[in-house]
Amino acid sequence: MARRAHGAPLDQAPGDEVVAVAEFDSVGLRYGTGAEVLRDLDFRLRSGSFYFLTGPSGAGKTSLLKLLYLAQRPTRGRIKLFGEELSDAPREALPPFRRRIGVVFQDFRLVRHLSAFDNVALPLRVAGASDEEVEGPVREMLAWVGLADRASARPPTLSGGEQQRVAIARAVINRPELLVADEPTGNVDADMANRLMGLFTAMNRLGTTVVVATHDVGLITATPGAQLIRLENGTLVDPTGTLRNPPHPPRGDG
Amino acid sequence: MFAWLFVSPAERRLLGGPRFGGPTPWVIAIMSFSIMLIAASGLALASTAALVSRSIESRYALEVPGGANNLDTLVRTVRSAPGVTAVEAVPESEMRRTLERWLGPAAQGAELPVPALIDFDAAPGTNLSALQQRAQSIAPGARISAHGASVGPLLHSLRLLQWVAFGLVVLLSIAASAAVVLAARGALDTHRFTIDVMHGIGATDLQVTHLFQRKILIDALVGSLAGAVAAAIVLLLLASGAALAGELTGGATLGLVDLLVLAALPFALTLLATWVARTAVLRALRKAL
Numbered sequence: 305m306a307r308r309a310h311g312a313p314l315d316q317a318p319g320d321e322v323v324a325v326a327e328f329d330s331v332g333l334r335y336g337t338g339a340e341v342l343r344d345l346d347f348r349l350r351s352g353s354f355y356f357l358t359g360p361s362g363a364g365k366t367s368l369l370k371l372l373y374l375a376q377r378p379t380r381g382r383i384k385l386f387g388e389e390l391s392d393a394p395r396e397a398l399p400p401f402r403r404r405i406g407v408v409f410q411d412f413r414l415v416r417h418l419s420a421f422d423n424v425a426l427p428l429r430v431a432g433a434s435d436e437e438v439e440g441p442v443r444e445m446l447a448w449v450g451l452a453d454r455a456s457a458r459p460p461t462l463s464g465g466e467q468q469r470v471a472i473a474r475a476v477i478n479r480p481e482l483l484v485a486d487e488p489t490g491n492v493d494a495d496m497a498n499r500l501m502g503l504f505t506a507m508n509r510l511g512t513t514v515v516v517a518t519h520d521v522g523l524i525t526a527t528p529g530a531q532l533i534r535l536e537n538g539t540l541v542d543p544t545g546t547l548r549n550p551p552h553p554p555r556g557d558g
Numbered sequence: 559m560f561a562w563l564f565v566s567p568a569e570r571r572l573l574g575g576p577r578f579g580g581p582t583p584w585v586i587a588i589m590s591f592s593i594m595l596i597a598a599s600g601l602a603l604a605s606t607a608a609l610v611s612r613s614i615e616s617r618y619a620l621e622v623p624g625g626a627n628n629l630d631t632l633v634r635t636v637r638s639a640p641g642v643t644a645v646e647a648v649p650e651s652e653m654r655r656t657l658e659r660w661l662g663p664a665a666q667g668a669e670l671p672v673p674a675l676i677d678f679d680a681a682p683g684t685n686l687s688a689l690q691q692r693a694q695s696i697a698p699g700a701r702i703s704a705h706g707a708s709v710g711p712l713l714h715s716l717r718l719l720q721w722v723a724f725g726l727v728v729l730l731s732i733a734a735s736a737a738v739v740l741a742a743r744g745a746l747d748t749h750r751f752t753i754d755v756m757h758g759i760g761a762t763d764l765q766v767t768h769l770f771q772r773k774i775l776i777d778a779l780v781g782s783l784a785g786a787v788a789a790a791i792v793l794l795l796l797a798s799g800a801a802l803a804g805e806l807t808g809g810a811t812l813g814l815v816d817l818l819v820l821a822a823l824p825f826a827l828t829l830l831a832t833w834v835a836r837t838a839v840l841r842a843l844r845k846a847l
Binding site: 395398402404407413415417427474 | 572759760765
């Protein structure tokens, strides 16, 4: 297997000009004084692509995602997001970039005392939308994830799957350019998992770059055109190992 | 600039909980109550000191220790001196009544020598030594003393107490600020999860701060106004008691400016609490990414 050129996109063919959403250059990450949990990460994420991030537990998937959604700074190396070098950017410069990223957390991270509606509306309100501007898109998004009738329910009264869908609706409500999801189907049944992946695929078709961390090989093989990032012990393994497109179109997609 | 004061119900819901909750309004109310009472005392002391100072600054007394047979001549001499504006001889009967408080009936005895006393007002620049020399030529031993010199220690004490009161106001304000900082940090810890989520979706520190700033402003305003109203009731009761006490406390009054200062105090305390909370929250948020 040929070695991938330094910092080249994971799915770049020779001579291919790409617009990168994220660029990692010799990135390393350690927490405190511990050993590095991520080492020598060199890759670019092509704008509008769909990536799966895989690897065994403890490989550093969540840490890599944290770097992507700006919850963590690298301890070495450079990270560019949307063409801007953000490794050492002042923290005041980060919020506008975070608004361009949707995140689905493994533990949902819904605000417990807010209704499903208010949780989904949060990114729009943070971006300055008025109550009137929020109403329509949030209702539409809740309907899209099948929770139109649960708008006023608070997270503790929702099932795990419903909370997951609220979290996804919140992540995609402002049409992010980059969508990052950490085990988004870990708490739902196979049917719902397929539906959620359908949402991600639809977002991707609209131009959003999607990065999904998952152990679920079924999801990976059921997503045509998706690329694979595999982490082991904090390093990229087989960085040229783009996902072989599944031989058949997925069933029950959407 | 003040848009953060007017947020939608949805934004108010972000921090959850009751509109007026926790110990902050109570702490602020107690601080406001204490500050108002102490400030009112300080202002009343300042007012009294100014009143006393004004009333005696041009007041002098011509005293003849052994008494004077020619009191009328002395009064005419003082009245004719350039710069003297008012002259009043203190009657011997009044002097004896005053002495009676200490000496009892013996004060009325003819064998008790009672000093002669002439009070007079003199404009600044009056040649008092020349006047004293003229008085001594009529009544040897006559001497002029300024009222200010005898009341000076009392005035000094009044002014010292006034500054002690203002110092206490400052200390209580600092204590109120410290309580607000603790309340703000407590609120940050309580809402840490919500803050993390908001940061994660692109909220700026100022957006997060405004939520806390507004809540603490409301808590501080409610608390300081409640404390101020309670203090006003106490002050009114004290004022009516002072009116009954008559001349003993009649001089300790609050002027219009003093009342305006007192009325502004709860709002000043609210602004201080809000600014302190904003600073504390912003500093705490800067520790996160």
